[in-house]
Amino acid sequence: MANKILAVLEQREGTIKKVSFEVASTAAKLSKELNLDVEAVVAGAEVSNINEVSKYGISKLVHFKNSEFNNYSSSAYADVFSGYASEVGATYIIVGNTAFGNDLAPRLSVKLNSGCVVDCINLTVESGEVIATRPIYAGKSNLKTKLNSDVKIFTIRPNIFKAELSDAGSFSVDVKEVSNPNLKSKVVAYKKSEGKLDVAEADIIVSGGRGMKGPENFNLLESLADVLGAAVGASRAVVDAGWRPHREQVGQTGKTVSPTLYVACGISGAIQHLAGMSTSKYIVAINKDKDAPIFSVADYGIAGDLFDVLPVLTEEIKKIKS
Amino acid sequence: MKIAVCVSHVPDTATRIKIGADRKAIDPAGVTYIINPYDEFAVEEALKTKEKIGGDSLVYVITVGGEANKDTIRKALAMGVDEGILLKDDNQRDSFGIAKALADEIKSLGCEIVFCGKQSVDYDNSITGQIVAEMLNYNCVPVVVDFKIDGNKITAEREIEGGKEVVETELPAVITTQKGLNEPRYASLKGIMAAKKKTITEKPAIPSTNFAEVLDMNLPATKQPGRILGSDSSAVAELVKLLREEAKVI
Numbered sequence: 023m024a025n026k027i028l029a030v031l032e033q034r035e036g037t038i039k040k041v042s043f044e045v046a047s048t049a050a051k052l053s054k055e056l057n058l059d060v061e062a063v064v065a066g067a068e069v070s071n072i073n074e075v076s077k078y079g080i081s082k083l084v085h086f087k088n089s090e091f092n093n094y095s096s097s098a099y100a101d102v103f104s105g106y107a108s109e110v111g112a113t114y115i116i117v118g119n120t121a122f123g124n125d126l127a128p129r130l131s132v133k134l135n136s137g138c139v140v141d142c143i144n145l146t147v148e149s150g151e152v153i154a155t156r157p158i159y160a161g162k163s164n165l166k167t168k169l170n171s172d173v174k175i176f177t178i179r180p181n182i183f184k185a186e187l188s189d190a191g192s193f194s195v196d197v198k199e200v201s202n203p204n205l206k207s208k209v210v211a212y213k214k215s216e217g218k219l220d221v222a223e224a225d226i227i228v229s230g231g232r233g234m235k236g237p238e239n240f241n242l243l244e245s246l247a248d249v250l251g252a253a254v255g256a257s258r259a260v261v262d263a264g265w266r267p268h269r270e271q272v273g274q275t276g277k278t279v280s281p282t283l284y285v286a287c288g289i290s291g292a293i294q295h296l297a298g299m300s301t302s303k304y305i306v307a308i309n310k311d312k313d314a315p316i317f318s319v320a321d322y323g324i325a326g327d328l329f330d331v332l333p334v335l336t337e338e339i340k341k342i343k344s
Numbered sequence: 345m346k347i348a349v350c351v352s353h354v355p356d357t358a359t360r361i362k363i364g365a366d367r368k369a370i371d372p373a374g375v376t377y378i379i380n381p382y383d384e385f386a387v388e389e390a391l392k393t394k395e396k397i398g399g400d401s402l403v404y405v406i407t408v409g410g411e412a413n414k415d416t417i418r419k420a421l422a423m424g425v426d427e428g429i430l431l432k433d434d435n436q437r438d439s440f441g442i443a444k445a446l447a448d449e450i451k452s453l454g455c456e457i458v459f460c461g462k463q464s465v466d467y468d469n470s471i472t473g474q475i476v477a478e479m480l481n482y483n484c485v486p487v488v489v490d491f492k493i494d495g496n497k498i499t500a501e502r503e504i505e506g507g508k509e510v511v512e513t514e515l516p517a518v519i520t521t522q523k524g525l526n527e528p529r530y531a532s533l534k535g536i537m538a539a540k541k542k543t544i545t546e547k548p549a550i551p552s553t554n555f556a557e558v559l560d561m562n563l564p565a566t567k568q569p570g571r572i573l574g575s576d577s578s579a580v581a582e583l584v585k586l587l588r589e590e591a592k593v594i
Contacts, residue, residue: 094509096484121504125486128439128471132478137440137555140471153559158467162361163370165467166560207483211510213501220506226593250594261523268489268524269503274357274465275381275523283593294357300567304591306583312572321570322586324579334577338584339594 027053027114028107029080031064032122035212036092038064038071041118041178043078043185048145048178049116050079050188055147058114063106065099065200067092072195079188088200093212096125098203104133112173114152119177127177136173143182152176160274160297180223181280219253221270226283229255229272229299233288233309233328237265242332243287249339255279255299257289273298287328291316308332347403348455349390349425350446350476351383353416354466361563368558369436379416382461384423384528385521389491390459391424392526396493402426404453408445408549410434421539422531428542429453431549438556439467443475445549451480455516462487462520470520477518485511486520 029049031042046062053060062075065086075083086102107115107130115130117123119141131138143164144155151168154176158165169175221227228247230240240254247254256266258273272279274294284302289295291307291314299305300319307320308328317323324331355361355375362371379387387405394401405420407413408431417428431445450458458477463470470486477484483498489508490501496515501508503522531539573579573586587594 100478121487121502121509124470125474125484128474129478129484131440131471132475137438138471139556140469156468157564158561159355159359159361159370160357160465160468161564162359163363164562164564165558166562167556167558169555170557171555207485207511207513209509210512212504212507213510214507218506223505268522271523283587283591292358293360301564304587304593305567305570306587312575317572318569319567321591322583323570323572324574324576324583325572326574326576326579330577331580334580335583338580342584342588342594 025058026110026112027056027058027060027116028112029060029062030103030115030117030126031062031075032118032120033064033066033069036066036068036070038069038075039118041120041180043074044180044183045116045118045178046075046078046080047185047188048183050190051186052114052116052145052147052152056114056150061110063103065091065102073193076190076193077187078185079190081190081192082194082196084196084198086198086200088203090203090205090208091200093209094122095203095205095208096129097207098205099126100129100133101204102200104130107134107173115173115175117175117177119179123177127175131175134173135171136175137169137171138175139167139169140177142176142178145176145178157278160278160294161301162297215269221253221255221272221279222277224253225281226250226252227255227272227279227281228252228285228287229257229289230260230287231257231289232259234260240266246285246332246336246339249336249343257295286316286320287332289316290314291319345397345401345457346453346455347390347394347401348450348453348458349383349386349403349405349420350458350460350473351386351405351407351416351420352380352464352466353377353407353409353413354380354464357381357465363561363563367560367562369561377412377415379419380461380464382463382465382521382523385523385525386459386461387420387423387425388526388528389519389521391529393457393493404429404455406431406446406449408433408437408442414544417544418539419531421542422535423529424535426542428544430544430546432546433549437552438554439469439472439475440555441552443472443479444552446472447476447479448550450476457515458482458518460518460520462522473518473520480516483513483517485513485517487522488519489522489524491519491525
């Protein structure tokens with residue numbers, strides 16, 4: 023019977039992403055508890071920071087190489103990884119729950135006839151089985167689940183699992199050239215959003231709601247975001263009103279986020295918004311209405327006019343940073 | 345061409361979740377169910393695609409679940425979908441089980457293009473569309489915010505971290521829809537009346553065994569409310585101090 027755990031890494035423009043070190047570390051930890059071998063796999067053209075993977079308890083990495091692999095191709099990547107998983111008899115596959123992982127993992131699960139649990143925030147081993155915890159209803163509830171298939175796939179939420187340094191003793195990279203990849207579905211271009219941080223990846227988010235009174239006032243938030251190195255987020259109300267683009271929306275029909283710091287400005291805290299951000303490590307609320315539900319999840323609040331508070335806050339932080 | 349839209353019937357996003365007695369699912373008492381919000385974009389895109397292609401194109405709405413799912417089918421029919429299909433199963437299925445039933449039906453109908461929401465707002469799995477595609481050996485582009493079809497060729501933009509990927513592929517394909525793709529139309533009164541005359545076919549969903557076993561459902565620990573530091577900008581100095589010294593986040 024099979025005996026391997028695979029950490030599927032993600033590279034963008036030739037650099038392995040931070041979440042992939044979390045994937046590597048999580049797979050390495052599970053391999054010890056389950057007494058399995060662990061290997062990391064990546065598909066790409068040239069990948070610059072492959073050796074960094076060795077810091078996270080990984081001693082073997084397989085690089086599937088093709089000049090077309092700089093860009094993601096769901097069809098090609100799924101073929102390559104599922105083929106390799108079958109070849110080496112992988113029983114567990116760990117992937118990051120990113121756009122990439124979310125596209126790839128279910129395809130692998132069909133090819134390998136395995137179950138797939140997405141967006142895990144905790145993975146524990148109990149009596150030799152992996153028990154996954156994942157938020158559902160956008161975080162209003164948590165589900166504990168396990169898989170009863172031979173092969174088991176888990177995608178892990180970014181920024182939750184630690185990339186723990188662990189020396190595996192040795193490190194080897196096996197480069198496998200892939201000829202004639204299946205490119206029937208492929209990415210032909212990547213359009214970066216104009217210089218803005220994405221709420222899903224940001225460590226600090228400064229978010230605005232209806233209390234901002236109009237799209238023209240979001241420059242106040244952008245100034246604060248600039249000094250903090252933060253992403254700008256938005257409530258559903260302001261996205262629906264067309265003040266901000268949907269990619270900034272936080273909450274049940276937007277993104278679920280867990281930054282270190284979340285600053286909610288003029289957001290009352292509707293249940294679907296709270297569901298999407300209440301796992302943030304620290305929450306600051308600035309709102310005129312002292313009874314707004316947002317204060318029930320905030321660590322620090324100012325029950326005042328954001329047009330008075332925000333410029334002063336931006337200035338104060340600017341002073342510290344300079 | 346035959347077009348399929350796969351939809352799910354979910355608790356309204358304003359619902360406060362109560363856990364059921366078995367701790368495996370929510371307590372449905374008093375919960376209002378709606379069409380999954382992301383599926384409305386799928387219905388709209390299917391209708392737009394039909395309008396573009398013209399000819400004798402037909403749009404089918406397919407859902408897996410109990411009798412109550414017919415409300416969601418009717419909503420789609422009222423928006424302009426031609427026929428509804430309920431694949432009946434009163435038991436909870438995992439994404440795989442739902443996808444298996446959908447794929448089986450899509451195959452027997454011979455739909456070449458399938459739209460579904462990028463995720464359901466209940467279990468937030470976000471993988472059913474991709475699984476359906478893989479089962480049928482169709483191409484798939486998930487989380488699409490811009491969609492173009494020209495003959496057999498599809499160009500779709502999908503949302504990823506920090507930007508968008510432009511994906512090129514071909515029919516047959518599954519597209520999962522993200523907010524921002526379109527503005528779903530409202531069902532007109534005429535549409536609602538017409539929907540009453542449209543066919544809803546009901547048949548058992550093909551059997552499937554779940555891979556995922558639910559062990560427990562629970563509510564996350566609620567956060568303790570913190571401190572209100574003041575009511576104007578004079579509280580900013582203290583806020584900054586706490587963020588620096590207590591929270592250590594700036």
